[in-house]
Amino acid sequence: MSNLKGKKAVVIGGSSGIGLETTRLLSEAGVEVVVGCRRGVMPESLIGVTVRSVDVLDREGLNTFFASVGEIDYLVNAATGGDRAVGPFMDMDLDGFQASFAKLWGYTNSVRLGAGYVKDSGAIVLVSGYPARKVKTGYIAISTVGNAVEGFVRAIAAELAPKRINVVSPGLIDTPMFAHQGSEREEFLSNGTSQHLIPRAGKPEEVAKGILFALENEFVTGTTIDVDGGALLS
Template structure:
């Protein structure tokens, strides 16, 4: 994979922290020319500085087509694009705010369509896109209807774009529960939650950003992989007995 990434131009949208930053770091270490893009310039610039290896930063808002067009013009030609952007609209259906729901679709579905519109014509031969889904699409639960729907749509979008944009390859990656920093808001409850997740999934552990980054870079560089959703979730989407059953 190191030789496959050397000199390749990679744009990571939503890569200011966690999994996205790890993807950028692994790719840059392998010799890729990486640009982190996100809504908060200070955040992506800080992440790029932390990674080093010449990683650049750019602003993009997936709810604003003009900013996507500007990103395309700034980037020029590229080889690989990853979109991890997300905006949450969680809660009971009866309490959902329409603006928040629309924002969730902008980040996960409409925005990636606009990324394809403006960036797909700029891909070099062998180029690939990777969109991020999530296991909640296959394991919905109360209060997560919007998340389940947007993540499910990502999977179908990747298949549709793989056909329309061919020979540009398009895949989706669906991670499970990953210790990426996103769960830190749980405070003292996080460790107990992770133990429960580990007991219930077949891998008997939670994921790490490095697990997801390795799969992401494989999806980008494998020339015979397209129109597929990779489930890198420790089996978390499956209904399995506990380790003590």
């Protein structure tokens, strides 16, 4: 039996990809969801879901956002935050490398400004990604940021207790984060996963189920849950 019915959640980045599927599953389980994202637009209407415009890098706006939502059971942040630098570190534009940390700052802002609104019985979930622990050529910035997200959650869990906080780490997932279209997209997703134990791109819903597990299971905190098709073992 799900214990989600009647709960209230904020899903930042809930208008696309993994966040959207998390919003959908929560809404189907009877959770009232407030989605936060920059454009403040949902691609579709879902029962019990409202959307507000907020940028996780704008602390004042984020403060106003949380104050207007009030007390919540769950906080999920699945926002990408900004651009990601890809390529060899030694050739990289260091401003681009530094800018890749927007995701970390967005996550830490949302925990700092949002955790006070999460009930003691509640939970927080952030999203890292398999490059955090599976080093790939050209993914130095993404690895470093993912590691920082996972390290932040381990470090902060004791301070936030009894509230719980966890990370879900996806493999390569077929979401709008990747701009490729048509056959170029198929090639990108299949080449990127051909060596994985489950040799296909993941579906956003598969990761969202991992997020719901971390929200619901009251014996899980301070850890990283991999939903990656065996990418780490490939």
